Amino acid sequence: MGFYFAQALTGLASASSLFLVAAGLSLIFGVTRVVNFAHGSLYMIGAYVAMDVIGLFGKVPGFWLALPIAALVSAAVGGLIEVTVLRRIYRAPEMFQLVATFAIVLIAQDVAEWIWGVADRFGPRAPGLSGVVTIFGERIPEYDLFLIAMGPITLFLLWLLFARTRFGVLVRAATQDREMAAALGVDQAKLFTAVFCLGAGLAGLGGAMQVPRDAVTLTMDLEIIAEVFVITVVGGMGSIPGAYLAAILISELNAFGILILPEITLIVAFAAMAVVLVIRPYGLLGRPPSAPETPPGPGMGTLRLPAMAWGGLFLVMALLPLVVDQFMTVLIIDIMILGMFAMSLQFLMGPGGMVSFGHAAYFGVGAYGAALLVRHLEADMGWALAVAPVAAAAAALFFGWFCVRLSGVYLAMLTLAAAQIVWAAAVQMQDFTGGDDGLTGIWPAKLFGDDLAFYYLALAFAVIAVLVLRQATRSPFGRALTAARDAPLRAEALGINVQNQQWMAFTLAGTVAGLAGGLYVFKKGSVFPDVLAIPQSVDALIMVLLGGVDVLAGALIGASTFVVLEDVFNQFEAWRSMLGGVILLIAMLAPGGMAGLGSMIRRRKPA
Amino acid sequence: MSEAMLRIEGLSAGYGPATVLHGISFSLAQGDSLALLGRNGAGKSTTIKAIMGLVRRGAATLSFDGQAIGSLPPQKIARLGVGYVPEERRIFAELTVAENLEVGRRPTRSDAPEWPEQRLYDLFPELHAMRDRRAGRMSGGEQQMLTIARTLAGNPRILLLDEPAEGLAPVVLDRIADTVATLRAEGLTLLIAEQSLGFAAEVASRCVVLESGQIAHTGDMAELAADSALRDRLLSV
Numbered sequence: 001m002g003f004y005f006a007q008a009l010t011g012l013a014s015a016s017s018l019f020l021v022a023a024g025l026s027l028i029f030g031v032t033r034v035v036n037f038a039h040g041s042l043y044m045i046g047a048y049v050a051m052d053v054i055g056l057f058g059k060v061p062g063f064w065l066a067l068p069i070a071a072l073v074s075a076a077v078g079g080l081i082e083v084t085v086l087r088r089i090y091r092a093p094e095m096f097q098l099v100a101t102f103a104i105v106l107i108a109q110d111v112a113e114w115i116w117g118v119a120d121r122f123g124p125r126a127p128g129l130s131g132v133v134t135i136f137g138e139r140i141p142e143y144d145l146f147l148i149a150m151g152p153i154t155l156f157l158l159w160l161l162f163a164r165t166r167f168g169v170l171v172r173a174a175t176q177d178r179e180m181a182a183a184l185g186v187d188q189a190k191l192f193t194a195v196f197c198l199g200a201g202l203a204g205l206g207g208a209m210q211v212p213r214d215a216v217t218l219t220m221d222l223e224i225i226a227e228v229f230v231i232t233v234v235g236g237m238g239s240i241p242g243a244y245l246a247a248i249l250i251s252e253l254n255a256f257g258i259l260i261l262p263e264i265t266l267i268v269a270f271a272a273m274a275v276v277l278v279i280r281p282y283g284l285l286g287r288p289p290s291a292p293e294t295p296p297g298p299g300m301g302t303l304r305l306p307a308m309a310w311g312g313l314f315l316v317m318a319l320l321p322l323v324v325d326q327f328m329t330v331l332i333i334d335i336m337i338l339g340m341f342a343m344s345l346q347f348l349m350g351p352g353g354m355v356s357f358g359h360a361a362y363f364g365v366g367a368y369g370a371a372l373l374v375r376h377l378e379a380d381m382g383w384a385l386a387v388a389p390v391a392a393a394a395a396a397l398f399f400g401w402f403c404v405r406l407s408g409v410y411l412a413m414l415t416l417a418a419a420q421i422v423w424a425a426a427v428q429m430q431d432f433t434g435g436d437d438g439l440t441g442i443w444p445a446k447l448f449g450d451d452l453a454f455y456y457l458a459l460a461f462a463v464i465a466v467l468v469l470r471q472a473t474r475s476p477f478g479r480a481l482t483a484a485r486d487a488p489l490r491a492e493a494l495g496i497n498v499q500n501q502q503w504m505a506f507t508l509a510g511t512v513a514g515l516a517g518g519l520y521v522f523k524k525g526s527v528f529p530d531v532l533a534i535p536q537s538v539d540a541l542i543m544v545l546l547g548g549v550d551v552l553a554g555a556l557i558g559a560s561t562f563v564v565l566e567d568v569f570n571q572f573e574a575w576r577s578m579l580g581g582v583i584l585l586i587a588m589l590a591p592g593g594m595a596g597l598g599s600m601i602r603r604r605k606p607a
Numbered sequence: 608m609s610e611a612m613l614r615i616e617g618l619s620a621g622y623g624p625a626t627v628l629h630g631i632s633f634s635l636a637q638g639d640s641l642a643l644l645g646r647n648g649a650g651k652s653t654t655i656k657a658i659m660g661l662v663r664r665g666a667a668t669l670s671f672d673g674q675a676i677g678s679l680p681p682q683k684i685a686r687l688g689v690g691y692v693p694e695e696r697r698i699f700a701e702l703t704v705a706e707n708l709e710v711g712r713r714p715t716r717s718d719a720p721e722w723p724e725q726r727l728y729d730l731f732p733e734l735h736a737m738r739d740r741r742a743g744r745m746s747g748g749e750q751q752m753l754t755i756a757r758t759l760a761g762n763p764r765i766l767l768l769d770e771p772a773e774g775l776a777p778v779v780l781d782r783i784a785d786t787v788a789t790l791r792a793e794g795l796t797l798l799i800a801e802q803s804l805g806f807a808a809e810v811a812s813r814c815v816v817l818e819s820g821q822i823a824h825t826g827d828m829a830e831l832a833a834d835s836a837l838r839d840r841l842l843s844v
């Protein structure tokens with residue numbers, strides 16, 4: 001009995017910090033409609049600043065100064081981010097906002113490494129709260145009790161702010177109808193900056209509060225963001241009490257899930273999320289968005305490369321190895337593999353109208369599927385490459401069933417959570433997947449051991465991928481899909497089963513991603529959990545963004561640009577920031593991507 | 608001409624790539640009351656939204672009190688004293704009645720009538736009884752009162768009313784018409800969009816009739832009301 005009680009308290013204590021971060025994310029989303037990937041960075045900054053303050057002032061009074069100072073610094077950084085970046089992209093499609101905030105994650109990682117170094121840091125116990133109290137015969141850390149109290153206190157203060165102040169009233173009004181609030185003289189720009197600062201401050205406070213419990217590391221930004229996404233989605237985007245409930249629910253499930261399934265606690269969280277979302281698609285306390293979500297951009301998926309152009313492109317590709325050197329040949333293989341991955345995402349996002357934050361799951365399942373077959377069953381390359389897309393299709397079929405029940409950012413965040421599960425499984429099932437050490441020595445069959453032969457294999461696969469995706473877009477299935485994307489209600493009325501179409505599209509996109517993943521393993525000779533991680537998913541988004549979401553061919557342009565940029569930037573220490581900077585520039589200057597650049601210029605002229 | 612409070616010259620406006628207003632010009636002097644008439648889809652709402660900066664505008668001369676507002680964002684235009692009462696009402700459904708009024712509240716100004724909370728409740732006593740009710744749970748007529756009160760809370764110098772009578776029961780309509788007449792008597796400048804004569808005829812002294820985004824007629828309100836042939840040509844459906 002006492003043990004379970006103690007475990008429940010541990011869960012509640014973990015919930016507090018998560019709640020603060022999730023409340024900030026939810027608040028920012030509620031008002032600005034931006035899902036802020038960089039929220040994890042603000043949490044990380046809070047933790048590091050807290051460490052610095054403690055170092056400067058000593059444990060007493062350092063620790064107690066650290067909490068407000070960390071909150072203020074994160075709030076200031078948040079304000080800076082809002083004014084310099086987000087303000088320019090409020091009207092851009094979700095994908096751009098997400099990718100732009102991810103670019104901030106990249107830059108923040110470099111800056112954090114530069115300021116604080118790579119070594120993990122361990123904070124001191126909280127002064128005055130370093131003891132334990134005995135409840136029901138169990139020893140409970142005093143600091144846990146402090147954390148448990150912080151949750152409801154913060155909830156209450158936020159409630160006061162939103163229910164009882166003019167600022168709160170204006171924020172709630174702007175959340176419902178920005179335009180009307182503006183027409184009444186409300187200065188949204190200031191309001192948004194203030195909300196962003198508040199949300200960022202909460203993240204910073206959450207980070208500082210974790211210092212006595214967890215190590216402060218450079219990876220804590222992305223580690224927390226997946227969990228926080230789950231919490232905001234379960235609680236209902238934009239609902240702060242919902243975030244609190246969900247933080248408690250997920251933390252308790254983690255606290256007890258660890259007893260049952262010590263390996264894979266994320267699966268428990270995902271299962272909980274899946275159940276909640278199937279019953280309440282907008283989360284525990286969320287509401288469906290009042291205005292229909294803005295349809296993707298104008299003219300989405302309308303640009304097409306004629307068959308002739310594709311034929312020409314592939315002809316050039318077939319002849320290229322004859323004129324370029326081996327280095328280029330290898331680089332182009334990379335481009336083709338990532339290009340297939342990006343095209344599958346383009347298909348999902350363009351004609352399918354579904355933005356995925358977790359497309360790496362299917363690329364990775366394909367890669368692992370092939371590698372595991374070789375490792376455990378000693379299968380040859382042919383079998384492995386045949387199984388890769390099938391395994392990915394199965395995963396996409398499974399996760400897709402849940403995902404297509406939602407739309408917009410909810411769908412996107414669910415895909416991210418799905419990818420995190422697969423990632424966690426790959427990391428934690430050591431004996432089967434090799435864990436962090438991955439699977440190595442997966443080399444291609446003799447016939448394809450040579451770069452040139454592998455080049456033509458990859459080219460053949462790319463041709464297949466293009467034919468399949470292009471045909472799918474043009475077929476009745478593709479037309480039904482775009483109809484469902486543009487006007488879901490009308491499509492339903494015409495007898496189109498929207499969810500089914502989207503489910504099939506999700507599965508098809510996953511299958512093609514898996515095919516690319518299978519090739520990838522044999523190209524690299526190894527596979528690590530990284531292929532399933534958030535950055536891999538975001539890479540695909542960046543490629544689609546670079547090329548423009550309108551055209552299948554855009555994904556190829558995006559993949560080429562990406563591979564070349566990465567190759568160039570990799571030589572520099574600050575390559576992440578450089579990549580982040582390029583992404584920010586493109587997101588702010590050319591929201592149509594490079595393929596959309598032409599049409600954008602043409603559209604601008606008459607105005 | 609220089610004493611015009613709101614001056615619109617060659618206004619074009621539209622949504623996305625479509626242009627729906629083609630070069631509209633008219634102006635209002637302080638204390639004027641103008642009816643903006645026209646059939647369904649003629650462009651009345653678009654004209655009002657263009658004044659507020661809520662739709663894409665072409666390079667027109669738009670000025671309020673001598674200040675160019677053609678490229679100002681909505682909140683700046685509102686802060687100059689332009690009050691907008693939208694056709695769709697757009698109350699904040701999740702907020703209470705009192706909170707809705709709070710959103711509209713702006714500092715008082717010397718050149719416009721003042722609307723402290725109590726005065727708004729005197730104008731619409733039913734709102735006072737429901738001040739803590741969520742605005743989404745009110746009837747259409749009550750919502751219309753709230754929209755007007757919310758805009759008045761900003762102490763505007765000019766009121767842009769977009770079909771304030773639409774869909775209202777006759778009793779409520781009379782209340783609204785009385786209110787608007789009172790506002791006019793107080794010297795508030797009014798621009799009222801209506802599909803047909805409606806109560807604009809009782810309040811307005813001049814009228815502008817739109818047809819397919821262009822001005823089809825400008826004149827005296829009383830003249831239009833008296834001339835049934837002209838009315839049929841311009842407004843009948």
Ligand SMILES: Nc1ncnc2c1ncn2[C@@H]1O[C@H](COP(=O)(O)OP(=O)(O)OP(=O)(O)O)[C@@H](O)[C@H]1O
Pocket residue numbers: 622625627645646647648649650651652653654694802
């Ligand atoms: N959001 C919009 N997007 C595209 N076109 C629009 C939009 N709103 C209005 N229009 C078009 O602009 C034209 C003018 O519309 P507007 O709403 O200004 O007319 P109105 O005179 O107010 O009509 P009503 O009496 O029905 O309110 C119409 O042809 C309409 O179809």
Ligand SMILES: [Mg+2]
Pocket residue numbers: 651652653694769770
């Ligand atoms: Mg209208």
